[in-house]
Amino acid sequence: MALAGALSLLLPGAVAAEDVVIGWAGPEQQPHARALKQGVELAIAEANERGLTVQGRRLSFKLLAYNDSGNPNVAPFAARSLVAGKAVAVIGHYTTETTIAGAQVYAETGVPELAVFAPSPRLTQLGYKNVFQLIGNIVDATAYMATAVAQMDGGKRVAVAYNGSIMGATVADAVDREMQKHGTALAGRVSISARTSDFNAVLKMLDGGKADILYFAGIQEQALALSQRLRGANLTVQLMLSGGAFNPHFYANAGGYGEGTLLMAHNRPESQQPGFPRFEKAYVARFHAPVMPYVANAYDATGMVIEAIRRGGSVEPATISATLHAMSYDGVTGRIAFDADGRLENPSYTLYEVSQKKWKVVRSFP
Numbered sequence: 001m002a003l004a005g006a007l008s009l010l011l012p013g014a015v016a017a018e019d020v021v022i023g024w025a026g027p028e029q030q031p032h033a034r035a036l037k038q039g040v041e042l043a044i045a046e047a048n049e050r051g052l053t054v055q056g057r058r059l060s061f062k063l064l065a066y067n068d069s070g071n072p073n074v075a076p077f078a079a080r081s082l083v084a085g086k087a088v089a090v091i092g093h094y095t096t097e098t099t100i101a102g103a104q105v106y107a108e109t110g111v112p113e114l115a116v117f118a119p120s121p122r123l124t125q126l127g128y129k130n131v132f133q134l135i136g137n138i139v140d141a142t143a144y145m146a147t148a149v150a151q152m153d154g155g156k157r158v159a160v161a162y163n164g165s166i167m168g169a170t171v172a173d174a175v176d177r178e179m180q181k182h183g184t185a186l187a188g189r190v191s192i193s194a195r196t197s198d199f200n201a202v203l204k205m206l207d208g209g210k211a212d213i214l215y216f217a218g219i220q221e222q223a224l225a226l227s228q229r230l231r232g233a234n235l236t237v238q239l240m241l242s243g244g245a246f247n248p249h250f251y252a253n254a255g256g257y258g259e260g261t262l263l264m265a266h267n268r269p270e271s272q273q274p275g276f277p278r279f280e281k282a283y284v285a286r287f288h289a290p291v292m293p294y295v296a297n298a299y300d301a302t303g304m305v306i307e308a309i310r311r312g313g314s315v316e317p318a319t320i321s322a323t324l325h326a327m328s329y330d331g332v333t334g335r336i337a338f339d340a341d342g343r344l345e346n347p348s349y350t351l352y353e354v355s356q357k358k359w360k361v362v363r364s365f366p
Contacts, residue, residue: 136347
């Protein structure tokens, strides 16, 4: 094949390297967002150590980062800056709102956008052929959650609380639909601000033991604060969380979450991720910090872009997008491939429960 001759490893120093920019956008003040960025950095560093040439040109991958502050109004400016900076692909943004806000800019220019922490179905329903979702759809995750709840002893009653974000409302609607499919109406539903620490409306909904499980769709800080508030109010309701509500030291301990807390997360457990031990060792050695959930997804997204450049023999964004659609990639988190809409094919999910101050696997789906 002609491509095989065009792509080869090149001895360092043989020719001047051509810079290839990979973009990242997110709220750098947020520790988890910074960790995702570090996953991108590690993949780029390892690619440069290996060396790669395309059509006789030696490539040197560079990271161009933009702090969008997690603000949907800033995200389009961030996207334009990354495009102006010649990014051939962008890993990010962070929230569903900012990822969608940037998507239109990337669609206009054909730059691939790979979302590693935005599982809303709205993202891939936009119809853009250059948008890819590295984790499963939150609606599918919710269906598995409802199945798990329905199989619990005693026919658990579920109430839902969610913040005012796109993701929060999407999850709440999905929980409502899925519980109805299992023949159970919600015991209550309440929306709170994405920026509040006032949970009085949630406590009022739960007053009188109306629910056995409270499913909360919100950010980490809110979920941790709510967990503490529920325990302080001596409520016996079991807290169940969506995948973004993990604590920073998830793989080591349960942080501030109480015993019995449930979490439906994306991906297989790290013990079942084929490349996780090697990735974790390299990440900790480079950044002197523990691996947080979804950082391996950011690493895989970057590695997949670089592999798409190798396979497609081009650094043109349109070619990279087309190659991403056609390829299958074996990453740390497992096999990665996308459907025509950019959704991850065959995504996995895992239900965890806090037991003895650690997250223990209950079961994986499917």
